[in-house]
Amino acid sequence: xxxxxxxxxxxxxxxxxxxxxxxxxxxxxxxxxxxxxxxxxxxxxxxxxxxxxxxxxxxxxxxxxxxxxxxxxxxxxxxxxxxxxxxxxxxxxxxxxxxxxxxxxxxxxxxxxxxxxxxxxxxxxxxxxxxxxxxxxxxxxxxxxxxxxxxxxxxxxxxxxxxxxxxxxxxxxxxxxxxxxxxxxxxxxxxxxxxxxxxxxxxxxxxxxxxxxxxxxxxxxxxxxxxxxxxxxxxxxxxxxxxxxxxxxxxxxxxxxxxxxxxxxxxxxxxxxxxxxxxxxxxxxxxxxxxxxxxxxxxxxxxxxxxxxxxxxxxxxxxxxxxxxxxxxxxxxxxxxxxxxxxxxxxxxxxxxxxxxxxxxx
Amino acid sequence: xxxxxxxxxxxxxxxxxxxxxxxxxxxxxxxxxxxxxxxxxxxxxxxxxxxxxxxxxxxxxxxxxxxxxxxxxxxxxxxxxxxxxxxxxxxxxxxxxxxxxxxxxxxxxxxxxxxxxxxxxxxxxxxxxxxxxxxxxxxxxxxxxxxxxxxxxxxxxxxxxxxx
Numbered sequence: 001x002x003x004x005x006x007x008x009x010x011x012x013x014x015x016x017x018x019x020x021x022x023x024x025x026x027x028x029x030x031x032x033x034x035x036x037x038x039x040x041x042x043x044x045x046x047x048x049x050x051x052x053x054x055x056x057x058x059x060x061x062x063x064x065x066x067x068x069x070x071x072x073x074x075x076x077x078x079x080x081x082x083x084x085x086x087x088x089x090x091x092x093x094x095x096x097x098x099x100x101x102x103x104x105x106x107x108x109x110x111x112x113x114x115x116x117x118x119x120x121x122x123x124x125x126x127x128x129x130x131x132x133x134x135x136x137x138x139x140x141x142x143x144x145x146x147x148x149x150x151x152x153x154x155x156x157x158x159x160x161x162x163x164x165x166x167x168x169x170x171x172x173x174x175x176x177x178x179x180x181x182x183x184x185x186x187x188x189x190x191x192x193x194x195x196x197x198x199x200x201x202x203x204x205x206x207x208x209x210x211x212x213x214x215x216x217x218x219x220x221x222x223x224x225x226x227x228x229x230x231x232x233x234x235x236x237x238x239x240x241x242x243x244x245x246x247x248x249x250x251x252x253x254x255x256x257x258x259x260x261x262x263x264x265x266x267x268x269x270x271x272x273x274x275x276x277x278x279x280x281x282x283x284x285x286x287x288x289x290x291x292x293x294x295x296x297x298x299x300x301x302x303x304x305x306x307x308x309x310x311x312x313x314x315x316x317x318x319x320x321x322x323x324x325x326x327x328x329x330x331x332x333x334x335x336x337x338x339x340x341x342x343x344x345x346x347x348x349x350x351x352x353x354x355x356x357x358x359x360x361x362x
Numbered sequence: 363x364x365x366x367x368x369x370x371x372x373x374x375x376x377x378x379x380x381x382x383x384x385x386x387x388x389x390x391x392x393x394x395x396x397x398x399x400x401x402x403x404x405x406x407x408x409x410x411x412x413x414x415x416x417x418x419x420x421x422x423x424x425x426x427x428x429x430x431x432x433x434x435x436x437x438x439x440x441x442x443x444x445x446x447x448x449x450x451x452x453x454x455x456x457x458x459x460x461x462x463x464x465x466x467x468x469x470x471x472x473x474x475x476x477x478x479x480x481x482x483x484x485x486x487x488x489x490x491x492x493x494x495x496x497x498x499x500x501x502x503x504x505x506x507x508x509x510x511x512x513x514x515x516x517x518x519x520x521x522x523x524x525x526x
Contacts, residue, residue, distance in 0.1 A: 053365070056365070057364050057365065058369065058372065119364050120364045121364060138371070139369070139370070139371045140370075140371040140374055140375065142375075143369075143371070143372065145372055146371075146372065146375045146379075149376065149379050150379065153379060153383050156383065156387070157383075157386055157387070157390075157391070160387055160390075160391035160392075160395065161390045161391050163391070163395060164390060164391045164392075164393075164394040164395040164398070165394075167394060167398030167399075168398075171398055171401060171402040171405065172402070181395075184396075184399075185399070188396070203392070203396065204384065204387065204392040204393075205384065207387070207392055208380070208383055208384045208387050208388070208392075211387075212380060212383060234368075234372060235365070235366060235367070235368045236368035236370075236371075236372035236373045236376060237376050239368045240372075240373050240376040240380065241376070241380065243377075244377075244380065299365065
């Protein structure tokens with residue numbers, strides 16, 4: 001509860017800081033599309049906000065290490081593919097083509113990186129003869145988050161396929177296989193308990209969901225390349241998984257579920273005018289809470305840790321490092337617990353919602 | 363703002379990746395893994411059921427064994443008892459028979475002795491009679507005037523007489 005409160009406060013602070021910055025950008029329309037690190041040097045606080053958001057949000061390249069060099073900010077990063085579609089034109093390049101603010105012209109469209117209005121980090125923008133500085137219709141670039149997601153997929157497949165193979169030798173698990181089995185059975189039990197007889201169909205989804213979230217939470221917490229990407233704290237990621245649960249819930253729901261939702265049997269007629277809309281809204285609120293809970297918890301955790309570290313630089317004193325690092329350590333341990341806890345809650349609630357929809361009795 | 367606006371690109375990639383992950387894990391991880399766990403469960407289940415069955419069988423066998431043991435003991439006791447009785451009986455009979463036999467032997471012996479005695483007496487009597495006659499004939503034949511002669515004569519005949 002306490003940490004959740006901290007999460008919310010920090011998130012609110014972050015929002016306020018961001019809105020403030022957006023206002024500053026509004027007052028200078030020219031600066032809105034300017035590269036972010038020019039902005040950054042105007043003010044120390046702003047620099048930190050940018051630094052935190054740069055980590056928490058997505059990016060077109062994968063930074064390995066950055067430092068203050070002779071020619072200003074220098075960094076080593078892996079370029080990632082930029083794939084987009086705009087007005088009937090496909091566009092493909094590597095993110096390194098946009099280094100040093102370069103622009104790429106193709107099919108009469110000018111592609112470049114800039115910070116759109118109301119945004120914090122650089123996004124792929126496109127200029128055409130008729131319109132200027134717009135987001136492309138579809139931007140399906142392999143961003144840092146996507147690359148990190150694929151890394152997590154490789155990790156997950158390696159772990160579980162090798163565990164599954166271990167059972168071919170012996171049905172009795174040894175060593176790490178036993179540990180993995182314990183967690184697998186734990187998640188399977190969640191599905192069995194919440195869904196009941198029909199659980200077998202949903203167990204693979206629940207297991208995949210749990211480990212996809214958990215492994216990505218862990219990857220997000222390891223603070224060096226190729227980890228530390230805040231994928232499971234990205235609202236697009238949590239939204240997609242919540243949509244998955246929403247689809248599974250409503251596409252497999254029994255007649256009873258729909259009758260219950262649209263007629264609310266067993267209450268006075270007048271009450272139905274209140275309860276039916278509530279039931280319908282609930283259908284959408286359930287997955288929405290899933291996506292917000294995971295997003296806010298994971299992102300909140302990242303922001304706290306980064307803010308605590310940023311405090312050293314904002315205050316500008318080495319003495320600040322002691323409480324900062326100690327607090328970071330505490331939050332870090334909490335985040336490790338929360339990483340598993342959030343995966344558990346997401347899976348548990350998904351199973352609960354599906355269980356409510358696919359079972360006739362209540 | 364950035365933080366709260368889901369990027370369609372990431373939504374697409376997440377959806378696609380998760381579906382592929384779901385398929386690959388379902389086929390290559392969850393199916394064999396859960397299958398193995400299920401198989402192990404049934405193996406343990408049957409093993410335990412068999413153990414319970416075996417235990418029950420063992421108990422039954424134990425009960426049968428105890429029953430048979432009890433029966434055997436009873437039988438043994440009765441056989442022993444019978445044997446004892448038989449033995450007593452035989453001994454008694456033997457004793458009686460022996461006693462009777464002994465009685466008979468003693469009686470026979472007594473009869474024999476009596477008879478022998480009677481016979482002996484008879485013989486003695488006849489022998490004495492004979493001797494008396496002989497003595498008398500001798501006495502008659504010899505001079506019995508002096509006492510000394512008489513005594514010599516008695517002595518002489520007595521020595522001649524075999525008293526055996």
